[in-house]
Amino acid sequence: xxxxxxxxxxxxxxxxxxxxxxxxxxxxxxxxxxxxxxxxxxxxxxxxxxxxxxxxxxxxxxxxxxxxxxxxxxxxxxxxxxxxxxxxxxxxxxxxxxxxxxxxxxxxxxxxxxxxxxxxxxxxxxxxxxxxxxxxxxxxxxxxxxxxxxxxxxxxxxxxxxxxxxxxxxxxxxxxxxxxxxxxxxxxxxxxxxxxxxxxxxxxxxxxxxxxxxxxxxxxxxxxxxxxxxxxxxxxxxxxxxxxxxxxxxxxxxxxxxxxxxxxxxxxxxxxxxxxxxxxxxxxxxxxxxxxxxxxxxxxx
Ligand SMILES: [Fe+2]
Numbered sequence: 053x054x055x056x057x058x059x060x061x062x063x064x065x066x067x068x069x070x071x072x073x074x075x076x077x078x079x080x081x082x083x084x085x086x087x088x089x090x091x092x093x094x095x096x097x098x099x100x101x102x103x104x105x106x107x108x109x110x111x112x113x114x115x116x117x118x119x120x121x122x123x124x125x126x127x128x129x130x131x132x133x134x135x136x137x138x139x140x141x142x143x144x145x146x147x148x149x150x151x152x153x154x155x156x157x158x159x160x161x162x163x164x165x166x167x168x169x170x171x172x173x174x175x176x177x178x179x180x181x182x183x184x185x186x187x188x189x190x191x192x193x194x195x196x197x198x199x200x201x202x203x204x205x206x207x208x209x210x211x212x213x214x215x216x217x218x219x220x221x222x223x224x225x226x227x228x229x230x231x232x233x234x235x236x237x238x239x240x241x242x243x244x245x246x247x248x249x250x251x252x253x254x255x256x257x258x259x260x261x262x263x264x265x266x267x268x269x270x271x272x273x274x275x276x277x278x279x280x281x282x283x284x285x286x287x288x289x290x291x292x293x294x295x296x297x298x299x300x301x302x303x304x305x306x307x308x309x310x311x312x313x314x315x316x317x318x319x320x321x322x323x324x325x326x327x328x329x330x331x332x333x334x335x336x337x338x339x340x341x342x343x344x345x346x347x348x349x350x351x352x353x
Pocket of ligand 1: 105107148186188284285286
């Protein structure tokens with residue numbers, strides 16, 4: 053199967069250099085999020101930079117740590133232009149630092165992930181750094197090393213925390229650990245969202261928002277303001293509108309949460325296409341699949 057994978061990859065690379073070029077052209081969009089009227093003053097101008105789905109493979113890979121770090125530096129320059137101080141900057145990583153084994157490829161070696169985390173460790177630009185794990189991290193044989201790398205890079209695994217008057221919660225991954233979304237976890241999350249003026253939820257896989265049995269989450273917090281930041285889908289990676297439902301291979305539910313903003317009650321879900329690519333397919337095509345490191349700036353209404 054791996055020989056077949058290599059052959060397939062070679063053919064696609066030969067036929068489609070544009071797809072590789074697209075995958076390397078990482079954008080840095082900035083989105084303003086309007087806070088509810090009664091939000092605490094210190095939440096104004098809080099900036100959240102999101103990196104997701106880096107899928108770092110090895111140093112020779114086209115989308116490597118250097119390329120991703122350059123895009124992060126560009127995102128930070130944009131914050132400098134907006135005069136947002138370091139004390140108001142948060143960096144979040146929403147999973148899939150590396151790739152787990154697939155039928156076409158071996159699990160990633162961690163050398164480029166180490167280089168990336170080392171760059172981040174030495175980087176002082178953020179007041180807080182949080183992470184949640186993705187399905188590939190959970191499935192990787194070196195999951196403990198992955199957690200250690202992120203910790204050494206200054207990231208804390210997010211459960212619940214608060215910063216500048218905003219509540220932040222992290223979820224387990226819904227693909228590998230759906231059973232963790234039991235009543236105890238959901239009740240706790242719902243309670244936190246209900247208690248706060250504005251909550252940010254980090255979650256690798258966005259599917260749980262719509263597909264929890266009975267839509268319990270949405271039913272109970274419909275009136276509250278929240279922002280879910282997710283990744284996982286890669287925006288289909290090869291985004292052909294008519295084939296989206298078939299190509300979205302990594303949603304068990306063929307969810308409509310693919311890329312960009314989705315309104316849910318008074319809250320919003322943002323699905324970032326992320327920066328990395330699948331082992332066997334180092335290409336991106338289509339407007340939902342544009343690689344990115346997005347920034348969200350909270351603004352008082
Ligand atoms: Fe991913």
